[in-house]
Amino acid sequence: MLGPLGAQERASVARQCAWRRYREDEQIIDHMSDTHDVCFVVGGRVRVVMHSLSGREISFDDVDASGYFGELSAIDGKPRSASVVALAETHVAFMPPRLFREIVVGHPDIALSVMQRMAAIIRRATGRIMDLSTLGANNRVHAELLRLAKPALRADNTAEIVPIPVHSDIASRVSTTRETVARVLGDLARGGIVVRGGSGLVIRDYARLEAMVEDVRGE
Structure with missing residues (x-):
């Protein structure tokens, strides 16, 4: 700033x-x-x-x-x-x-920077309110993984979340339990969508994960 x-x-x-x-x-x-x-x-x-x-x-x-x-x-x-x-x-x-x-x-340039940061916070909060209102617990976990992975999205449709997110941290962000987060990540791993990398969690098919969330949002 x-x-x-x-x-x-x-x-x-x-x-x-x-x-x-x-x-x-x-x-x-x-x-x-x-x-x-x-x-x-x-x-x-x-x-x-x-x-x-x-x-x-x-x-x-x-x-x-x-x-x-x-x-x-x-x-x-x-x-x-x-x-x-x-x-x-x-x-x-x-x-x-x-x-x-x-x-x-x-x-004024610093004032604009502060306003832009506040605008970003409001947009994220709005998105999370919508998720809490429209998505089930499983899809809220999916949506949070998308948010964490988006800054690292690559041209080959993969992304890596570094460090590997802690189950309790994700649970506290999306209002669910650690057990639910663990189950959802297990399901995604068995489906080939995520895999544990050396230092992070690799999203192997970002578009597919995004479609899983958008399909529910569009219902």
Whole structure:
């Protein structure tokens, strides 16, 4: 996000941020907490989650190094809309909301970048709401595999998801159980659609998997 800033501007921003390291599974921000910093992932990886009243975890997104989160509270001044936990040892820079707003107002290209990111988040959320409303658990797993694989789609109709997705992670994203995810992946493997590779899960026939989801959506 800060790429358009010059070196001196970035150094000035860095001096105004608070820096902290987190261990794996350590919470970085808490849902409904009254903090408003924008958080930049300098190193490591984090997950944006919420928990139901029964304690079930619902996963929204993972943010890798060079990404950021927390901009909603910085913009509207309201409590956090979700919790964020570290997936590995993670280094985070906390930018004060005042500074974030100054940068966005003073740099239209950065403001556009923030808006484009929000638009992408809204589009993904809309797609998932539709999936939850129209697809059964099996096809929701199929749809999530498509989302994970799409950035790595190759010209030969294959794609590899790296690292291999954890069953519980997929389950938390599509509101189902780990057992269901394991069963669906087993069925896809027996059908020759997916196979475990050396470091990832290979989608051997992306178009076929996509058709399995679209056929149900079109009913």
